[in-house]
Amino acid sequence: xxxxxxxxxxxxxxxxxxxxxxxxxxxxxxxxxxxxxxxxxxxxxxxxxxxxxxxxxxxxxxxxxxxxxxxxxxxxxxxxxxxxxxxxxxxxxxxxxxxxxxxxxxxxxxxxxxxxxxxxxxxxxxxxxxxxxxxxxxxxxxxxxxxxxxxxxxxxxx
Amino acid sequence: xxxxxxxxxxxxxxxxxxxxxxxxxxxxxxxxxxxxxxxxxxxxxxxxxxxxxxxxxxxxxxxxxxxxxxxxxxxxxxxxxxxxxxxxxxxxxxxxxxxxxxxxxxxxxxxxxxxxxxxxxxxxxxxxxxxxxxxxxxxxxxxxxxxxxxxxxxxxxxxxxxxxxxxxxxxxxxxxxxxxxxxxxxxxxxxxxxxxxxxx
Amino acid sequence: xxxxxxxxxxxxxxxxxxxxxxxxxxxxxxxxxxxxxxxxxxxxxxxxxxxxxxxxxxxxxxxxxxxxxxxxxxxxxxxxxxxxxxxxxxxxxxxxxxxxxxxxxxxxxxxxxxxxxxxxxxxxxxxxxxxxxxxxxx
Numbered sequence: 236x237x238x239x240x241x242x243x244x245x246x247x248x249x250x251x252x253x254x255x256x257x258x259x260x261x262x263x264x265x266x267x268x269x270x271x272x273x274x275x276x277x278x279x280x281x282x283x284x285x286x287x288x289x290x291x292x293x294x295x296x297x298x299x300x301x302x303x304x305x306x307x308x309x310x311x312x313x314x315x316x317x318x319x320x321x322x323x324x325x326x327x328x329x330x331x332x333x334x335x336x337x338x339x340x341x342x343x344x345x346x347x348x349x350x351x352x353x354x355x356x357x358x359x360x361x362x363x364x365x366x367x368x369x370x371x372x373x374x375x376x377x378x379x380x381x382x383x384x385x386x387x388x389x390x391x392x393x
Numbered sequence: 394x395x396x397x398x399x400x401x402x403x404x405x406x407x408x409x410x411x412x413x414x415x416x417x418x419x420x421x422x423x424x425x426x427x428x429x430x431x432x433x434x435x436x437x438x439x440x441x442x443x444x445x446x447x448x449x450x451x452x453x454x455x456x457x458x459x460x461x462x463x464x465x466x467x468x469x470x471x472x473x474x475x476x477x478x479x480x481x482x483x484x485x486x487x488x489x490x491x492x493x494x495x496x497x498x499x500x501x502x503x504x505x506x507x508x509x510x511x512x513x514x515x516x517x518x519x520x521x522x523x524x525x526x527x528x529x530x531x532x533x534x535x536x537x538x539x540x541x542x543x544x545x546x547x548x549x550x551x552x553x554x555x556x557x558x559x560x561x562x563x564x565x566x567x568x569x570x571x572x573x574x575x576x577x578x579x580x581x582x583x584x585x586x587x588x589x590x591x592x593x
Numbered sequence: 594x595x596x597x598x599x600x601x602x603x604x605x606x607x608x609x610x611x612x613x614x615x616x617x618x619x620x621x622x623x624x625x626x627x628x629x630x631x632x633x634x635x636x637x638x639x640x641x642x643x644x645x646x647x648x649x650x651x652x653x654x655x656x657x658x659x660x661x662x663x664x665x666x667x668x669x670x671x672x673x674x675x676x677x678x679x680x681x682x683x684x685x686x687x688x689x690x691x692x693x694x695x696x697x698x699x700x701x702x703x704x705x706x707x708x709x710x711x712x713x714x715x716x717x718x719x720x721x722x723x724x725x726x727x728x729x730x731x
Binding site for chain 1: 595596597598600601604607626627628629631
């Protein structure tokens with residue numbers, strides 16, 4: 236396996252030494268381009284008090300192409316599909332090599348705080364959201380307490 | 394006695410040929426379908442897929458044009474060559490040569506390349522360039538290692554920091570060239586005009 | 594080349610299948626759209642022309658367990674077929690099917706389906722007598 240680019244090493248070190256508030260990201264021991272992420276649901280959002288697991292992978296072309304990220308925890312959100320795939324511009328056409336893992340994770344957390352049902356990832360959640368927002372938010376809260384439980388008091392896995 | 398195959402200078406492996414023909418047609422119709430139904434406003438969003446799709450489409454058209462003599466196919470190939478359908482978003486290789494170089498003298502020790510995140514001074518022989526993105530920085534443009542910005546600009550025509558579209562100036566240069574070529578072609582066509590009366 | 598993790602490889606395969614970018618003679622997709630583990634898949638193979646499989650559509654199930662793609666998937670025909678590498682329950686026997694036996698990480702479900710189709714069309718197999726069309730193993 237090719238050596239890890241210095242930028243990835245630096246990003247990883249900083250993620251651990253100076254983590255983004257409410258987000259932890261650790262590289263997998265067997266693959267330093269793969270990260271396990273835990274993200275707190277933003278305050279005063281339907282995802283508040285939830286802890287969501289994500290997985291992130293830096294492809295060979297990173298940072299010329301964006302990281303690949305998906306939710307592992309089930310989440311009711313108009314821009315996230317049943318398989319946890321995320322519809323977010325900076326993960327696709329609006330990627331820039333000046334963005335980093337931490338900025339991407341912050342963008343995802345911001346997406347949780349402000350769902351965008353007008354730019355959905357072909358799913359029926361966006362329909363529900365537009366039809367009856369209050370009801371949809373209710374379902375999102377329900378799912379959060381059902382699936383996105385804090386792992387332990389300290390909030391970290393294992 | 395010369396056979397049909399001999400006359401047309403094609404191989405005589407009939408079964409295989411038939412098979413390939415049918416498949417070409419099948420795939421062509423489905424490719425045209427997907428090409429026509431796909432939303433062109435999304436060309437930018439699917440660079441690789443769109444590109445390969447267009448490539449397949451082009452290949453299919455070339456078969457039609459060469460083997461069946463279809464003028465429609467030939468015309469369509471022409472349309473594909475048109476800028477509007479060219480999904481390549483990047484800048485040509487020689488674009489990098491047009492970028493202004495920045496000397497280490499003009500930078501502070503803290504300045505780093507936004508792509509590799511390394512400080513410019515850490516590099517013994519740095520090749521640093523400035524993009525003409527008119528950013529409101531002291532250099533009036535964002536600064537990168539040539540080595541880092543090169544691969545990005547090959548695939549994208551934007552500044553990674555401010556998303557300024559660098560293709561416009563380049564596009565204008567190209568348009569000027571195209572206009573000149575068109576004029577030359579027009580002159581040539583005028584000479585042939587008598588033979589082409591049918592086409593008005 | 595770094596090793597793409599299982600889930601992201603399967604997502605790539607899924608996207609290729611969803612966007613119809615894979616070969617036309619085969620198709621595949623998740624059995625259950627909610628399956629976040631992406632373990633159970635359905636596949637189809639369009640019988641190759643000029644063979645006893647012509648115009649038939651074969652259904653298969655594919656299981657990508659957590660060892661995938663380091664280890665090959667488990668492949669089973671749902672539609673009955675007479676092919677040496679397929680056992681009496683429809684399972685593709687890895688010992689008799691080179692793509693599974695000499696599995697590479699770069700292979701995909703598309704590779705498996707296309708290679709099975711190639712085997713069906715091979716001179717040695719294309720004339721094999723086939724069970725009635727539409728019959729299944731269960």
